[in-house]
Amino acid sequence: MKRRIGFAALALVMSVPAAALPASAQAASPDPARAVERQFRPGRGVELTEVARSSAGDEPSSFTFRSRGRIQFGSPGPVASDSTLRMDPTPEARKNLENDLGEGFLSGLFDPEDRIVVKNRLHTSGGVYGSVLPAGKSWLRMKQPARATDLGIQPINVFDPAVLRSLLKDSSGKPFSGGRFYRGTVSRAELRRTAGTTHGSTPAAGGKAKISWRLWTDAAGLPSRMSTVESVGKGKISMTFRTDTRYTGWGSAVVVLPPPADQVIDEEDLPGDLPEYKEPVDTLSSLSRRG
Template sequence: MRRWTTVVVLTFAGSTLYAVPASGAATAGDPVAAIQRQLVDGRGVRITQYRTFNSGPASGWERFKPVKGVVGFGDGKVVATDLWDYQVGEAGVRDICIGDRAWEYDPKHKSLPSGKKWVTFKWPCQLRLETGYLRLDRPAVLAAVLATTTTTKASGTYDGSPTTLHEGSITFRQLWNVRPDLRGGSLKDEHGEWRIDWRLWTGKDGLVRRAWSRWREPAGDEWKGVTDGQEWFGYIEDVRYSDWGMKLTVEPPPAAQVIANDKVRR
C-alpha cells in the first residue's frame, strides 16, 4: 500500500494559472454531481495536503510538511498534476505529472549539467482527486462514501464559503465494492472490516472545500518489527481545495531545461 516515509507521491499538475471561474460551475448541492461538472478541459483546482503518519508507539504520530499544488482536469477526469512536496529534499521538490511522464525540480540538486533544472522519467502518475483512498473524482466511490454519513451539520468557512460538514466511516470491504483495484497488497480479506473515518466539508454549491480521512493498514511481512509491536501503520490525510474552476494550462517544463533521469551523473 503506502509508506510516506519512503515513497514520494506524485499527485498534481499545471504550470500557467489564471483564477477565472468556470462558466459551467455547479449550482446543485450534490457533491457527486458538483465535482463531475468541474472535470472539463482547461480547468482545475488548487490543493494543500497535510499528511500525518504513525509507525508505532516509539514514534507516535508525525505530521509531515505540506504538499501544495494544482490539479488539472479534462474529459471527465484528472489529466495532469503539479505539486511542491516540502517534506522531500532540503527545500522541497516540485513534480509535474502528465500521463505516465514525470518531471522533477529540486532546487538543491547539485549534479545536473549547466542549464538543466528538471529531471524527467516514467512514473505511474496518480492522476486523481482523493483523500486517502476516498476518490472524489469517481462518482461511484464518492457516492458510496456519502452513503455512510452519520453526521451532517453546519460548519466553518473554507475558501470563502460557509460549509456543511458530512462525517462518517466506511469499511475497506465497502470501498472494495467500488474500488476493486485496492484489493491485494498488505490488505487481505481479513482486514475488510477495518474502517476509514472520513469528513467532508462542502459549500452550498456542493463542492468539497476540505476532505479528511484517517485509517490504518497492516504493516505486512516486509515491515515486521518496524512498528514496535503495533503491527500496523496509521495515516491521516487532510486536503484543502480552493479556486474550483480556475483556468489552468498544463505544460511540461521547457525542453532545454530537461535531462533524462538515466543521464544524470550520480
C-alpha cells in the first residue's frame, strides 16, 4: 500500500495546477494587483525561488521540489521564462518508487531539468529526457503549449491580477516589516472561476480542495513571498503539499532567449518514443505549469 501511495503522491504532485496570486488592496495601502500590473513592461521581470514538500498521511516529507527561475514581462503580462527544477525524494520514497516501477524507470528522474518557455513553447534539457536526445541535440521542444509562468510549483499564481483581487477582496492585511501580510483560504474551483486572461484558465483538478495561503508584500504592494498548504484525500491516503515561493528583483532587466536552433529537436521528430513515464513526468513538469 505504501508503494502505491508513494507513486500516487508523485503523480498527484505533478498534476497539481497553478493558479494565481492575491490581489485586493485597501485605500490606505498599495493594491497588490495594480502593483503587479504596473510591472508588465517589455524587457523587465522578476526572479523566483521555490521549495515545495509533499507528504502522505502521517509520514514526514517524501518529496522535495526546488525551483529557481526568472520571468520576463511584456505589456500584456508574462511572456517568457527560464528555470531549473529538481525533485529529491527521501530514501524511503525512492525505494518505494523503485519497487513500484523498477530502478530503470528512475533514470534521470531526479536530475536537474532546465526549462525555457518562449512563444508558448516549452524547451527542456536534462532530467528524464536527457538520455533520449540524439547526438548533437541538448534541448527538446515539447508540442504541448506552455505558459511563461510554467516554472514553479506554487498553486497560487501571483501574476494574475484577477486572482489577486479575488483573494484579497475581503482582506486589508496587517502591517509587516515595511509591507503587509495577508492570509486566507481558497478552493481550486474558486481559483478557476476568478483566473484572468494573463495566464489562461487554471486546470480543472481538485476543485473542492482548500488551499490555506499566506502572502507577504513589500512597501510598493509587490509580492515578496507566498506560502501555501493544501491537503487532498483523507486518512492514510491523504496527501499534503507545502509550498513556499520568494519573489525578488521586481522590475529588473530580464531577457529570455530560446535555445540555439541547431541544438533543439521537436518532440515529434525524436527517432524513438519518449520514455513510458512521459505522462507522469509531464505532469511533474506541469508543477511549473501550474500558474
